[in-house]
Amino acid sequence: MQRRDWIKQVGLVGAMGIPNALLxxxxxxxxxxxxxxxxxxxxxxxxxxxxxxxxxESDVPGTLKIVLLLDNHNVSKVAELDTSNPxxxxxxxxxxxxxxxxxxxxxxxxxxxxxxxxxQVKSLGENC
Numbered sequence: 001m002q003r004r005d006w007i008k009q010v011g012l013v014g015a016m017g018i019p020n021a022l023l024x025x026x027x028x029x030x031x032x033x034x035x036x037x038x039x040x041x042x043x044x045x046x047x048x049x050x051x052x053x054x055x056x057e058s059d060v061p062g063t064l065k066i067v068l069l070l071d072n073h074n075v076s077k078v079a080e081l082d083t084s085n086p087x088x089x090x091x092x093x094x095x096x097x098x099x100x101x102x103x104x105x106x107x108x109x110x111x112x113x114x115x116x117x118x119x120q121v122k123s124l125g126e127n128c
Contacts, residue, residue, distance in 0.1 A: 035060060035115035038108050042119045049098045049124035056092040056106040058083075058115075063090035065109040072102040098124055 041055035056066050068079035073096075083090040090108070098121060105118040 032107060032114040032116045035108070035117060038106050038115050038117040040104060040106050040117055040119040042104055042121060044119075044121065045123045045125070046098065046121050047125040049100075052096045052098050052121060052124075054094050054096055054104060058090035058108045060090075060108050060110055060115050062110045062112070063108050064111070066090060066092045067107040067109070068092065068094070069105040069107065070096065070098075070102055071105075072098070072100050100124070 037059040039055075039057045039059070041053075041057065043052065046052040054068065056068060058066060064082070064084045066079075066081045066083060067077060069076055070078050078096060079092060079094050081092045092106075096104075101120065101122050101124065103118055103120050105116055107114055107116040
């Protein structure tokens with residue numbers, strides 16, 4: 001999918017864009033509430049596109065699942081973590097390979113709905 005086509009399909013939810021086609025049947029982009037309690041720990045300017053650290057921490061009570069989406073990637077859903085076990089801390093940590101600037105979106109599922117936050121990685125020091 002071309003970037004321009006992807007942007008056309010994006011449903012803006014506050015400052016966050018989430019394409020319905022990526023999300024599947026479990027939720028709709030219009031049902032995602034922008035929420036700063038979903039913290040994305042991502043460098044704005046990544047020094048090396050081959051290894052970009054990404055962390056997600058959810059302070060939303062009753063977090064059941066964390067989903068990580070990426071707009072400029074061959075697979076848009078890049079990570080998913082089931083945190084429904086109360087013994088698990090609602091945190092996710094991974095590294096992504098980025099060839100170009102991208103918008104990273106973290107979604108959190110609770111019993112009352114979906115919450116999300118987005119961050120843009122603006123530049124890469126070295127491309128992978």
